[in-house]
Amino acid sequence: MFQQLSFKIRFQPYMLFVLLICGSFFSSTAHAQRIATQVDVRILASGLQHPWGMAFLPDGKILVTERVGRLRIVAPDGRISAPVKNVPAVYSEKQGGLLDVALDPNYDSNQLIYISYAEPATASGGTLASTAVARAKLVDNNLTNVKVIFRQDPKTHGGQHFGSRLAFAPDGNLFITLGDRGSHMEEAQNPSNHIGTIIRIRPDGTTPDDNPFVKDSKAKPEIWSYGHRSVQGAAIHPETGELWIHEHGPRGGDEINIPKPGKNYGWPEANYGVHYSMIPIKDEHAEQGFEEPIYYWTPSVAPSGMLFYTGGLFPGWRGNLFIGTLAGQHLIRLTISNDKVLSEERLLQNTVRLRDVEQGPEGAIYLLTDEEAGKILKMTPAAQ
């Protein structure tokens, strides 16, 4: 209750308040007493139309996408820029639109940024779309030298399951997470197309020689792993350098996976949820030759955004994995040991749909809320 009430207050712009992250302290009996992390949650900016992804610029400003197709730059004081010019046209129906944004590892020297989005194509029978990734140079409030470096093949009808997140590996390659496009789930088992896959390419769009399918004439060479449903969370583990992702299940079965090259993660043959048709899905992944998730949620939380926290502001949370949730309307904090989840805590419960989670340069945790007038929330430790 405390959280629900306080969250209403929190939504008065520029208000600052303290939230006991696990709810108010509790001591019905000594052994039942809890420990909570006290944080301030502040609205840094609001009025963003369904913001989807964000990335921090070296000067502390934040690049933020709006799903409708706008890219904005938000100053540390919350001021929101005019839309960045020359953003490619996007298909902004349902889940489609402008999605994630990432900086080049060498941004300081080349000012290159990457955006993922639902790219339209007109065809008989209406517009087709698929996820594309463009690279461009950010000059003031403009994109220049815009180049599309990846296109999900094929383009299809429908407005669901575009993914997508962008994550640069330590070796400089770019991971792009995609979806099964909703009406084409069975194609997630077919690596001769990009449906339901994780992509690994070089920043210029070419294919690394060591991709798992480069020598397989029946598979797309850009594919890193397949059998995924819709991947809206991706992060590189700060110690192992491995890609971690999460993906939405249908009715239940949202998964965390650590995609290995050439492996099949089972969608739609294996899942811990139930098809919308209510036809049960065989849940044993391994028995069917698929990779088991390392963790999952049933019922669905609808995860979006993924962060391995490495900052100094919350020393107790270093190494923890943070995941936002849409349907769940909370922030998940997972403690990890190797590839094993050791504990799950749900923060900001029953508050708002969260679309992205990022760490700021100062170690604060930033959240995007999925709303018609969406916000950037900034989470810092409360003054003790």
Add this chain to the structure above:
Amino acid sequence: MFQQLSFKIRFQPYMLFVLLICGSFFSSTAHAQRIATQVDVRILASGLQHPWGMAFLPDGKILVTERVGRLRIVAPDGRISAPVKNVPAVYSEKQGGLLDVALDPNYDSNQLIYISYAEPATASGGTLASTAVARAKLVDNNLTNVKVIFRQDPKTHGGQHFGSRLAFAPDGNLFITLGDRGSHMEEAQNPSNHIGTIIRIRPDGTTPDDNPFVKDSKAKPEIWSYGHRSVQGAAIHPETGELWIHEHGPRGGDEINIPKPGKNYGWPEANYGVHYSMIPIKDEHAEQGFEEPIYYWTPSVAPSGMLFYTGGLFPGWRGNLFIGTLAGQHLIRLTISNDKVLSEERLLQNTVRLRDVEQGPEGAIYLLTDEEAGKILKMTPAAQ
């Protein structure tokens, strides 16, 4: 909200209603839609004074302990018997009292039952107590041939952390889970006494020859494992036959462990919580030579009762691990793969303190509520 309201209704005795276990159905967007298990939760009996443990008799009746020192027999229709006679005197201060109850594996032929309880002893400076286990024959509403088969050594002052649960292994030996008695936490690291240990004995109280410390003159031969804080949940895995337990942390750090013979689980040297004094505890168990938990909760949920579900009424929940919570006031459902927790769901959230979880002969799930006028709740699938 739905659940909180409905739970108030549920507390009108004999009322039956349907609860959507994960909250009301939810479909803000298709991909966010959830699947819920519909259950009926009915009050089978009420007016039990802080009921603590229960066991099902072959005739379908339920043996239930009340912490104040009474043992009752509850009929399938909810009728509560007069107190069973000849129950040993108990120390019923704070967490002390009559605790768990279990049937002998050969109950059909010998009618033997086992009860764990805080056993008092008068001494200079006030009453001492420790956890004891008595075996007796249940004849109608009386205990006969009452014999104390185990006494935690030493008896100490204080009313905290008695444990305890009773679990029979497939080999016929009896596991007894204990606590550190609160004021003696450091002794949990010293196997020359029973503080903070798991005990393994034969049903007659003698020590199995293959216990880990039988040949160690500096350790108690009844000890199976040590370094535990307060263990209020124990269950035998239905496939591996291994003992699983959970234990309370201080401020956070409630753990699930699979105790191995002779192993040290680290309390109070290693824990994922914080001492009540707020002095941090080193959380890395393995680095200090202790066993890591397979899962933990921070902040605390204060777990009590543990069930591996094997019934037919909830086919989708078969093999799942159910744990009640006191401070948490919900029922935890965990899915397991070998020794790894793959998902956590919280049922009946924000409802009532739960002390025990058992499976009935028909496959229903029975819960004890920790209240001055405690209840037995019976959970079955809702009529579709």
